[in-house]
Structure formats: structure tokens, C-alpha cells
Amino acid sequence: MALQNINIALVGNPNSGKSSLFNALTGLNQKVGNFPGVTVDKKTGESRLDDNLQASIIDLPGTYSLYPRRADEWVAYRVLMHADEDNVKPDLILLVADANNLKRNLLFCSQIIDLKVPVVIALTMMDLARKKGIEIDVPGLERELGVPVVVVNPRKDKGIAQLKKALVQTGKHQYHPPQRDFIGNRELAPAAVEGMQKLIPHLSEYASIHYLINHENFPLAPELQDAIEQTEIDNKFNPTKTQAEEIMQRYGRIKQIMQKNVVEPDPLQKKLFTEKLDNVLLHRFWGYIILLSVLFLLFQSIFWLAQYPMDAIDWGFAEVSGWLNNTLPETWWSDLLVNGIIAGLSGILVFVPQIMILFGLITILEDTGYMARISFLSDKLMRKVGLNGKSVMPMISGFACAVPAIMSTRNIENKKERLLTIMVTPLMSCSARLPVFTILISLVVPSKYYLGFLSLQGFVMMGLYLLGVVMALIVSYVLKFVVKMKEKSFFILELPVYRGPRWKNVGITMIEKAKIFVMDAGRVIMVISLLLWVLSSYGPSQRMHNVDEKYAAIKQHASTEQLAEINKQYNSEKLQNSFAGILGKSIEPVIAPLGFDWKIGIALITSFAAREVFVGTMATLYSVEETDDLSLKQKMHNAVREDGTKVYTLPTALSLMVFYVLAMQCMSTLAVVKRETRGWKWPAIQLAYMTFLAYVTSLAVFHIF
Structure with a gap:
């Protein structure tokens, strides 16, 4: 029998377990794209339901009802109404x-059922409901709703086989949508519904009401739009009154169903562990003390836990470089291998332990439910600077990467608050x-x-992260007077229950993020390391010839005793006369007031491809100049200026770290801001204010210290 393929839309309220179920059904057969015309993620995945039925599952954005307010809710709504542009x-x-x-x-369930499309309900969180003392008669609920209801626990892979069976039976039309509506939809606006069904005969009575309310937002022919508008006028259709009446009737019927099929505990019973x-x-005083303690522990752990694996990787690369230097002949290709490829690789792999630990700890905070509490605690402060509690999640995500963080601002309904969040998120480190x-700490x-x-180093690291947060709040406060948009704002957040972290999920995230860092950032670092090796090994022929002749x-x-020191001077002068040296020297006057030398200047330029390229740049520049078998940290520690003073003093390092906290050195971020704001105006403003802020603050820090 030929393999059939069906399309399944996965829908549900936010925090209902939708993402876990999508992962359980599709596994690794997922891909992320974008819905056409809107910057909302389209997650799709393949799932084999039985021997001859394959399902393409579309994970639609979470929504509370069929009355959308946000951009992502509109995407889900249009797909459900069969009015999607794609x-x-x-x-x-x-x-x-x-x-x-x-x-x-x-x-939401009752609204979907009344669209008269085949529906299967996956009932999640039953274990938590039982802990609260809630008992649900699932067969009774199934009879009342007229659609299959299957209890699942995607986190533990329970009920997935039964769910697939129900999907197969529904997909093969063994279950049919209930004949009777959940409520009397026709009675809400009889004449208008009848007129609508004459225009589009296949619509259900409930879908007809939605076409009357929202037809302007659907891709319909102009003549049909005019005809629907006329139907509204002729029948004095009142969308607000109809919607209010519908919701009241639905909750009335839901109350009856709940009384018959759900046993709820006495509200005076002892509070659940979550509430305690x-x-x-969430205490108004201790809540903030605990939050600061959690963040402090996060940054301390990055140093505690990563120190030994980082030292081991550093030592390993120093040994490999030394062995290759002593074994290989002195040719251009051995120089490229040791000072280009090996130096570039060491600059990538040495930071993998810290990347893994940071993402592992963030995943634990998300999994346990504490991340949502951080949003709740921050709402009061956020409102004072023109943001709201929902801005916190993108800003915290910005500690990982600004690109997905900026994309996640789509769930902020208020346009002004969304724009301000986009403008300040890149200040998160x-x-x-x-x-x-x-390396600088x-x-x-x-x-x-x-x-x-x-750890003192942990304190400094936390200070850098807090500097980014404080600057983001100050910038947002200033911008709220500049951005002229007036729109009422609400902060409604559902706090998930506390749970133990899924250690498998934490492990997978750590490995995935390490892979992304090595493959994506690593590729850029390697390309730039190799390009830098060429630029720093070669220069204008006359200048390089003069240096060769002189030495x-x-x-x-x-x-013989003097040769080692002469070789060092020769390599240094050769580097200064190379293409990279000429470029660095030309920008040195601009950055010298910040305490930076020309090599740091080159790193600032290459960092626009990706900030972590700084380390690869330094590794290449110092490897070309120094032939010693030292680690990058040791080479930077030994680095001196032309007057013999150390390059990396406390003022220079602090100035440089502050510059990296505040500067917009990421082309990918600028590109995503352009996409989200639909123009170059805001990315240009962002680049300008962040560069100015970074320069002025670094200048102040260098001269104060």
C-alpha cells in the first residue's frame, strides 16, 4: 500500500506542553523556516504514524483563543481559518x-471543534493535576466534546503510541467532527451567518462569524471583501457584541462539562509546593536577593567548573604547536599550519567548556520554571524604563545570543516596548x-x-554582565522619550509549576550549543585566522625586502646569544610592515586614547564578523610574531609596546572589556534588527549609539584607572 501523507497543525495555549509533544512526535526530523511576509518561526517536522501514514506536523505559535492580538497569534489564526498566504x-x-x-x-478547544475540522485532543500535565487533587473523567470529557481525548506525558514519552493511533483513525476518517455545535453559533447572528454562507458555502457557522469579524485580514478577492462588508452592513452585524456573547455562552457550557467530569479539590486545602x-x-525583598545570588552563582560557576578543562586544552595545543615547530621544516606551509590553523583552532576549542557550562545552567533555570519568575520580578523595574516584564526573556536570551533573542521579542504585543527591547538587547553580554x-580577566x-x-574573577565577570544590563535600562529610559508611539500595555504571564530539570535535555542543549559554537563561530574564526595569517605574513614587497635586508x-x-632576541625583533618589524600591520597602524591614532595598540585595533575590525574572533585574531598575530612554544595567554602577558611597557595592563584590559560589553560588533545582529524593524533606520541608530557609548565609556574607564 502506498505511503499517504497528511498535514497536522499542532495548536494549544502557551505553556501547555506543545513544544515537548512536538519534539516527542518528530524527534530530530525538524526544520525551522519562516511564514511568508512575517517574521514568525515556522517549525515543521515529520512523524511516521503507522506503516502507511506519514504526518507533516506544523507547530503553530501558542494562542489562548481564536481572537488573535499578537503577530504570532495571527499566524496560527490564519492557518486554522484556511486563510494563510502560503x-x-x-x-x-x-x-x-x-x-x-x-x-x-x-x-480554545471548543472554538476549534466548532470550525468542523477533524480534531484530536492531547491532554497533558495529568500528573500535576492529580498532585493538586484534580480528577478528570477522560471518557466522559470525550463524550461531551465529541472528539478523541488522549492522555499524554511527552517528557516521559507516555501515551505517544495511543495518540498516534487516534491520529491515524482520525486521519483515515474513522472519527468525524461532531454534528452538533458546542454552542448555538448561528443564533449569535442568524441573518449575517446565512448571508456569509451564501458567499462561501463550505464555511461552518462558526467560521462564518470569524470571516465577518476578520475578513479584512484574509487574502480574499476585492469583490468578495466588498460583498462580506455589505453583508455586515445589511444585517447590522456587531462584532464586539457577538464576540462577548460567544465567550459567555462557551464558558457557561464549559462550566456544565467541568461539573460533570472534573472533581476539583477544596480551595481551602493546603497550598501546593509551588505556591509555598x-x-x-517572589517576595518583594528576598525575591531580589535570591535573584542576585542565583546570577552571582551562575558567573562564579563559569570559572569554577571550566578552569581545569580549559587549562588542559590550552596545554594540549601548546604541546602540539611545540612538537610541530621542532619536527616540521621551516617553510611557508608549516608556518601556515602552526600559526594559522593550529593557532586558530586553539582560539576556538579552549572556550567550549565555558560555553557548555553557561548554556547548561541557563537550561536548568528555564526547565525548573525559575526563568519565568525572573520576568515577574523584573516587571516593576522594566516599566519605569519603558519596557515590561515580557522584555526580560529576550534580554536574558541575549546573554546567549542576540539574534534569537531579538526574534523572540515578537511575543511583546506593545509596539513601542517591542522596539525598545530590540534596541537594548544587544547590550546584554x-x-x-x-x-x-x-582571557582578559x-x-x-x-x-x-x-x-x-x-572568586575575584567571578566578581569582575558578573560586573561586566551587570554593566550591560544597567546600560540597557539607561538607554531604554532615554529612548522611551524619543520613540513616539502611544499604546496601552498589559503584562499577563502564566507562571509554570516548579519541576526538576530534565538532565537529558540539559545535556543535549550543552552539546548542541558547543556544536553550534565550533561549527558556526569556528568556521568564521578559522577563515579570519587564515586570512589574517596571509595579511600578517605578507606585505608590500619593497617594505618587506627592506626589513629582510636590514636584519x-x-x-x-x-x-649566537643575540640571535634569539634579533629574530624576535625581526618578526615584530616584519609584522608591522605587513598588510595587517599597515591597517592596524592606520587606525591606531583613533584607538590609542582608549589604551589600545594597533594589534587590538585589527581585532576590533575582525570582531564585526563575530566577537569571539578577537581570540583567534590575537592567536594568529602573536603566533606570527612569536616563535616560542607558549600559550596565547602567556604571549599576551609578555606583549610589550615599542617603548617597552606592557600592552595588557589593568586599565587597558578593563577599557577593552567595557568596549566589548557596549559596542555593536555583530553583523548578524544588525541584519536581524533590520529584518524585525523592516528597514535600516533603527539598525543604523543602534550601531551609532552603541559605538559612541562604547568609545566614551572605555575612554573614561582607561583614564580613571
């Missing part, structure tokens, strides 16, 4: 309902800055511990 038409709807919040979830914990973690901070900040466990003459009269 002509995405699901054969079947898989609706995820949270047993913990059944009353609210049933509103929230009394402490992303993981690409971590390699820069780490280890160079100039002593590895001191207070009380035996509080050939000096070497003739030098003793």
Missing part, C-alpha cells in the same frame, strides 16, 4: 490541552563576548578567593 491547509488539528488549567484550555516556594522566591572576557585579575570560594646585515655580525 496556503498551509491542515487536514487535521492536534490540540494540546493542559489538565492543570482545563477550564481555560477548553475555551513562590511566597519566598552574549556568549560570543565570553572568550574575550575570560585571567590576564589582569588575580585568581583570588574570598572565604575560600568567592640579514645585523645577523651577520651577531653572536
